[in-house]
Amino acid sequence: MSTCAAVQEDLPELALGVLDGPTRADIVDHLASCARCRVVAEGHAATADLLALVVPEAEPPPGFLERTQVRVGQERRPQRRWRPRQAVFVVGAAAALLVIATLAAVRIVDASREGEPGSGRVHEARMIGDDDDEVGHVYATEADGQDFLFVSVAYGVPAGTYAVDVVGDDGSVRVGTMAITDGSGEWAGPTGGVRGPPRGVQLVDDNGRVICRARFAT
Amino acid sequence: MWSVSDDALLDGLATGDPDAAGAFIDRFQRRVYGLAVRVVGDPRLAEDVAQETFVRAWQRAGAFDPRRGTVAAWLLTITRNLAIDALRVRRSVTLDPEALLAVGGAAPGSAPDDLAVLTLDAIRVRQAMASLPPEQRRALAWAALAGRTAREVAELEGIPLGTAKTRIRTAMIRLREALVAEEPAE
Numbered sequence: 001m002s003t004c005a006a007v008q009e010d011l012p013e014l015a016l017g018v019l020d021g022p023t024r025a026d027i028v029d030h031l032a033s034c035a036r037c038r039v040v041a042e043g044h045a046a047t048a049d050l051l052a053l054v055v056p057e058a059e060p061p062p063g064f065l066e067r068t069q070v071r072v073g074q075e076r077r078p079q080r081r082w083r084p085r086q087a088v089f090v091v092g093a094a095a096a097l098l099v100i101a102t103l104a105a106v107r108i109v110d111a112s113r114e115g116e117p118g119s120g121r122v123h124e125a126r127m128i129g130d131d132d133d134e135v136g137h138v139y140a141t142e143a144d145g146q147d148f149l150f151v152s153v154a155y156g157v158p159a160g161t162y163a164v165d166v167v168g169d170d171g172s173v174r175v176g177t178m179a180i181t182d183g184s185g186e187w188a189g190p191t192g193g194v195r196g197p198p199r200g201v202q203l204v205d206d207n208g209r210v211i212c213r214a215r216f217a218t
Numbered sequence: 219m220w221s222v223s224d225d226a227l228l229d230g231l232a233t234g235d236p237d238a239a240g241a242f243i244d245r246f247q248r249r250v251y252g253l254a255v256r257v258v259g260d261p262r263l264a265e266d267v268a269q270e271t272f273v274r275a276w277q278r279a280g281a282f283d284p285r286r287g288t289v290a291a292w293l294l295t296i297t298r299n300l301a302i303d304a305l306r307v308r309r310s311v312t313l314d315p316e317a318l319l320a321v322g323g324a325a326p327g328s329a330p331d332d333l334a335v336l337t338l339d340a341i342r343v344r345q346a347m348a349s350l351p352p353e354q355r356r357a358l359a360w361a362a363l364a365g366r367t368a369r370e371v372a373e374l375e376g377i378p379l380g381t382a383k384t385r386i387r388t389a390m391i392r393l394r395e396a397l398v399a400e401e402p403a404e
Contacts, residue, residue: 049291058252
């Protein structure tokens, strides 16, 4: 866990949205449990908001409003795969269990968010994208001595094929690829090769850039 | 519609209502296009960037978290990131962070009589930025307006990474202090 002094050095960059994914995830984890750093982060966020005003406004070309309305109307809104958080967990966990159950015999002791993946329970983590927006969910459970993952992206990720990396204590391991179409996609499979329980999951594009990332509670 | 808050307008956008979408675009188009055209320098490319901004806003409206900042800042961050990505595709274009702050000239592609419009808040922020040491102002402009990480700022300015991070952090702190000092007493 990062110290407050180290975190506060990066808070201006967090507020400006220019931190790399792994560093941002570490800081967000720290902020979740540190009220003092949250206050500092809020101050920087307020300053960053004002910076958005620095560049002057400019009148778009004639017809921009109408063309943009047409374009927005033509975009099919990706299917939202979750509703309020409690229902999301039930629906998502049920889907994850269904997929996992087809891969191996599963004995689930309890559907709970407590504990680490690998304890026989279903664990959920939010998948966060570039703009710190929630783009999907990841579910992990253990079956027959092996950890399984179910990754679901609902929207906000460009179409394409992404590597699925599982992050463990000693680094990340590539466990598969996931296709995103119309902003959404799913993947399920064993974590395999990661030492200890998985700490998180990330989707990586062809350029090695982490597009979105999920971290399990520890 | 103009009496509706930005948050409420975004909520309307999230419902998929065409009237709400039109009002949202109308409210923010000048700010979004203004940033896009300053960053990419090409009016046609800027229009593409601005349109894509509103498409993404429409797609992600339901995930906006007001605790993380204002709708305007969220939207302009999308614009900035799209503009930077568009610039990276066009490798021959060189971005000057100081040019992003220039107000004397009109935005690229605008008619000779067009004037860049600044709100009073924007003027306060620009004055506060002008009071920063040049190296801090450049570092902050690279990060805030051109979306550069501290590592990229270090490479662009030819300075160590630690120096780049310090310049960005110090500039943010001094900027906030300057803006707080300017706020009228209640």
